[in-house]
Amino acid sequence: MEVAGLEWLLGPARQLVAWGAAGAMVFGGVVPYVPQYRDIRRTQNAEGFSTYVCLVLLVANILRILFWFGRHFESPLLWQSIIMIITMLLMLKLCTEVRVSNELNIKRRSFAAADSKDEEIKAPPKRSYLDFDLNYFWHWSKFTDYVQCVLTFTGVTGYITYLWLDSSLFVETLGFLAVFTEAMLGVPQLYRNYQNRSTEGMSVKMVLMWTSGDTFKTVYFILNQAPFQFSICGLLQEEALKSKCRSFLLP
Template structure:
């Protein structure tokens, strides 16, 4: 009964979500992977902003879940925190709040430096280039881990795909 009463709201909401998704896909043109896409310090499309916000929130949620699972399975009693400033244990903290503190500190410092240097074309273009380069290099740690272990175990579908290929 309640679902029937909400039909007037669900249909337009579904249509709005469809339009936003279509707009986001249309916004992702062939230019998206080029270096000319660096838009720090300049106006850029709203779907890109919303995509970034959704991705950041998703990554923080995954980080929260990973931290909870790792801490629950950890036998080491010594807890690590962001406030320790120990470079040997950087990004291996015991609480999700420490990760949030680090991200906020980085965002604050980077935001302040960007605010001070926003009129410098060299700074803006360098920052944009570094952002694109960082995104392009996200797979390198996994590649290095695979090289060190001489294995691709843990990669999605690789192990089972090789086994089925070898058995045929």
Template sequence: MESSWTLLSWLASCLMVFGGALPYVPQYQEIQGSSNSEGFSTRVCLVLLIANILRIFFIGKQFELTLLLQSVVMIATMFAILHLCCAVQTTNRVSTKQRRLSLDFNYFWKWSAFEDYLLFCFGFTMLCAVITLLLLDSVVFVETLGSLAVTFEAMLGVPQLLQNFQSRSTKGMVKMVLLWTAGDVFKTAYFVMNDSPTQFWVCGSVQILIDVAILLQVLFYSQDTQTKPD
């Protein structure tokens, strides 16, 4: 019985580490197959990169190694998608004027070179590292850092929700959103069962609500498309 529980625990940990990246596999294939990334909001990548970088620095409060590895895998996944999106833009000869690294809100996170995304994340990571080293002994800072990390992660679906609303389309989103929802339900249950920091399961609960909102968009916009005359 004990060996069975150990096996289940190990499988659950593996699913936690790699499960978060699974929803992006069909989206990656969709972008790669269509050579078009317009339906996917790259700001999802921005939200997840910031959230997981902050989570890695949330070391003042102990949590499982599984969650640390999950963040590393998610960061690598986001970079892979950004690299593909940049390659697709280059293939389609999207104009690169004023699209290099810039903090101008109009062009922020719309850069044409993958290296610019790497540079921004490197700078953000170094900033977090310096601040964390200076304030690691502050309980208020540690709790605030954890809260910021999960707040960004909880907002994961918001960029996609807004983009779907603007385009009135969820084409290519269905598989990803269904996997998002299943993953967030499992993740939140995992947090509760393993007594993870409160910030983690609160984040998971908010993510589930946003996932449901996007699923409602999928139903609404699919019906809207079916009723449109040819």
């Protein structure tokens, strides 16, 4: 009788824990970017944040969604990818608007300093995705250019996946590429810190949340027996965390 009563209590408790873990997995991945988004919006300066982080996560999560069509995994992981894509697009929109606005302000200050009455303030040169200029890849003037690039990548990879969906080797490779790309998340930010010789503009809260989030994801993948690619991703990200944290020790 006592065992039955205990099981009656533990059953709903387990369900609540499972729901909580699933919710944390779905929304937890985007939480680290909230303080970074707020910092950029407050300071109107996106120099400390590498938009290539957004590129890495967009590619990784698009590939992960395509992987789902070949090998179904837990719904929370699928929804996590969808929400992460939306979040990265919002980050890109803000960073693009801030960068273009700052470039125009610099032009205005230079014009005022020159005290020239004969020259007009020229807007920064517009760079478009359709220019196909690799020198300005992922450094375009309009948010719509990033959207076009993402849609093109999704269409091309989606079509290739459709053609090779029956190949287990292709599907498993696709899953590995998705998680390996995600594991490289910290590389663009580390390179930006190296270029700036500083971590100024990079949210400390974001890095700390990256750390706790990656640890949680690794445990979640293992306990829920997610495809082995996810566990590999978690372990690789754990190693990358050491470099992320060391970047704050740069002089």
